[in-house]
Amino acid sequence: xxxxxxxxxxxxxxxxxxxxxxxxxxxxxxxxxxxxxxxxxxxxxxxxxxxxxxxxxxxxxxxxxxxxxxxxxxxxxxxxxxxxxxxxxxxxxxxxxxxxxxxxxxxxxxxxxxxxxxxxxxxxxxxxxxxxxxxxxxxxxxxxxxxxxxxxxxxxxxxxxxxxxxxxxxxxxxxxxxxxxxxxxxxxxxxxxxxxxxxxxxxxxxxxxxxxxxxxxxxxxxxxxxxxxxxxxxxxxxxxxxxxxxxxxxxxxxxxxxxxxxxxxxxx
Numbered sequence: 001x002x003x004x005x006x007x008x009x010x011x012x013x014x015x016x017x018x019x020x021x022x023x024x025x026x027x028x029x030x031x032x033x034x035x036x037x038x039x040x041x042x043x044x045x046x047x048x049x050x051x052x053x054x055x056x057x058x059x060x061x062x063x064x065x066x067x068x069x070x071x072x073x074x075x076x077x078x079x080x081x082x083x084x085x086x087x088x089x090x091x092x093x094x095x096x097x098x099x100x101x102x103x104x105x106x107x108x109x110x111x112x113x114x115x116x117x118x119x120x121x122x123x124x125x126x127x128x129x130x131x132x133x134x135x136x137x138x139x140x141x142x143x144x145x146x147x148x149x150x151x152x153x154x155x156x157x158x159x160x161x162x163x164x165x166x167x168x169x170x171x172x173x174x175x176x177x178x179x180x181x182x183x184x185x186x187x188x189x190x191x192x193x194x195x196x197x198x199x200x201x202x203x204x205x206x207x208x209x210x211x212x213x214x215x216x217x218x219x220x221x222x223x224x225x226x227x228x229x230x231x232x233x234x235x236x237x238x239x240x241x242x243x244x245x246x247x248x249x250x251x252x253x254x255x256x257x258x259x260x261x262x263x264x265x266x267x268x
């Protein structure tokens with residue numbers, strides 16, 4: 001069904017697709033703040049990769065004092081010309097707001113409201129990354145995004161992140177290494193030539209199938225010399241039989257196969 005949708009032969013109903021509620025999406029940022037022991041962003045520039053259909057993190061960070069927010073996407077999943085609403089845009093009580101949100105007008109769109117907080121929303125993929133000035137970002141976040149970056153541009157993407165991070169900057173990423181359908185690793189069944197073609201990439205459950213250890217090596221190779229990994233969910237047994245893994249993928253250790261979710265934090 002996912003493949004037929006990617007080919008344009010089928011339109012899946014919204015009920016079948018997986019969407020995060022804004023409250024759930026915000027909780028991911030709060031978890032990151034707790035893990036990094038951050039309570040404010042005064043005069044900091046924040047970047048988020050792949051915010052998806054929600055833009056609320058930029059407004060939470062603004063209230064925490066951020067000077068600028070940069071949101072990098074591959075398409076306008078948030079529909080920035082739609083009306084902006086205040087729901088779930090206010091900070092939780094334990095975080096002291098450095099400033100209040102700008103007043104929202106009756107005809108406010110997300111596009112105009114982002115402009116009020118000095119936020120940039122880029123929807124042209126790698127072109128957007130390259131527009132971010134060198135050494136300009138203090139914190140970079142992503143939540144279940146790195147695994148969706150196409151394999152053939154993954155290293156280039158990490159290089160761009162390294163380029164625009166300030167010295168001492170922190171880049172925090174939650175990564176879901178499962179197949180994004182059944183919660184196991186059935187994406188490893190497919191030959192590389194099939195899985196990496198344009199049609200399969202257009203499926204919304206495409207993942208680059210880069211293992212956790214391989215991903216960390218690629219991150220270190222571009223220059224991040226401080227990379228820490230926390231496994232947040234691990235399978236008790238292998239989620240896929242080795243004989244079911246496509247022979248052209250190469251060897252993956254048992255430890256890597258068992259990693260379902262992880263947090264990767266790298267510092268420049």
